[in-house]
Amino acid sequence: MRDLGIYFGTFAPCHVGHFEQIVRAKRENRHALVIVSGYEGDRGNTYAMSLDNRVKAMRQLLRNDKNVSVIKLDETEIPRYPHGWGPWLEMLAEKISAGIAALDFEVDEMTYYVGEEEYIEPLQNFFDGRWTEIVTHITMVDRKILGISGTSIREEPILNWDYVTRPFRRFFVQNVLVLGAPGTGKTSLVHDLARRYSTSYSTEYAKEYRISQHVAADELDVKDFHAVGIGQFENNKKHIHSPGTRKVFFADTDVMMTKIYMKMHAVGDEFHQLKSVFDYFIHLQNWSLILVLPPKEDVTDDGYSVTMHGMILDEIKLQGLEDITHVLEGESYRNQYQEAHTLVDEILKDGKDN
CATH class of the missing domain: 3.40.50.620 (HUPs)
Known part of the structure; x- marks a missing residue:
């Protein structure tokens, strides 16, 4: 030797x-x-x-x-x-x-x-x-x-996935973001897609934060929004880097969504205090595909869901992400799931597992 x-x-x-x-x-x-x-x-x-x-x-x-x-x-x-x-x-x-x-x-x-x-x-x-x-x-x-x-x-990183050592795989993961107002079914869609592709997904950090801090949704202040935005970014990052992530990752919301919530609920100059911080983290995110679920036609929330849907599309346009964004048009959850599945298959192409 x-x-x-x-x-x-x-x-x-x-x-x-x-x-x-x-x-x-x-x-x-x-x-x-x-x-x-x-x-x-x-x-x-x-x-x-x-x-x-x-x-x-x-x-x-x-x-x-x-x-x-x-x-x-x-x-x-x-x-x-x-x-x-x-x-x-x-x-x-x-x-x-x-x-x-x-x-x-x-x-x-x-x-x-x-x-x-x-x-x-x-x-x-x-x-x-x-x-x-x-x-x-x-x-x-x-x-x-x-x-x-x-x-x-x-x-062809997806086709050659199994040749890449595990810590380097995260550089080739196809990251899919799912957005939508409350009640649109985005969490169910994220779960089902992750199961379909045998991979990992992230959850909405704001829910965990409110429970841990004993704060109601309408009680969040600028410090809370800051914590939620950074927490969501880290939550997504953790799962992208997870050994359980295989080829594709699904995120149930992101920093853009936290920015939208803050814009809807923050008072006075609070939004402008954090806007640049959120834009910085939004820039660090890397999405291959963004799926947007439209509000349900029969929803009765005084236009809240419709307003949020419009703000989501405006933010996507502001961030220059329109080319990778698809609003799911199916009239039923099953149709929306099939549409999402087809779009994910397209970004995976010949390297898809299922």
Whole structure:
């Protein structure tokens, strides 16, 4: 057994092929360094897989594994490959030196696991010269063993879902938001769709908050709305990142809905005090599809539901989300469910399970 295995890449995302190489590196050596590299605006950003987010996901994947350390290598300030090869090697050496310093044993042999043949000679020459006291080995790995690549996953993430390691799946989840005034059946629709696709869903945080704080709906003040809005955002985020979420996630309301409730019930300048805060969190949300249930024709609430429905559509327009929004037109719940199911199938396309 050698001392230190080193495996580097962009990991956008980390798939099972990458993981097999990480397992190999830590089994053939006393310790392994997994170096996640990238730069601001790299190929991972399309799916919110920034370098920092990839590092966090990799550390989550390898948490509690004492034989592996995850290190970030930020290439933002150096030229892109191949022009930045020299500076990149220097940065890599610095990261490896820091990794070695954190170990409780001497490193006499280290092995680099690479997937590109063109890396072998430059790495061998550079590190033979950098650490003359350490024997350097370069091992070529077979990237075709599982027939999957990061490019294939980014192009068809749902179809290749099972190849993506769990902490990285959240970057490809298709998030579906269901909105509607009280009594429209949105909670039932969320539950049934989640059961249909064997995935997770979030509940309306405002109900939990009112129960825990012993506050009636008409007693909510600006501090309560702030707590409800942030709580709803975190509630949705928690379920998107949940191991129980598979390909698609359904949200029973979001921060937009809290903003609408606040606009309807807040007094004086209270709405304007929180508007920018809510807009910030609304901007952070990422929806693939928004389903809106219209008010029931026979509802008797002095126009409350109709007013709220109009405000929902206005807010969706304000946020520039009209292109992904569908108002369900079915006359019965069954028809609305079938319409929603068809729309969800469309965003999942060939990768749907059922």
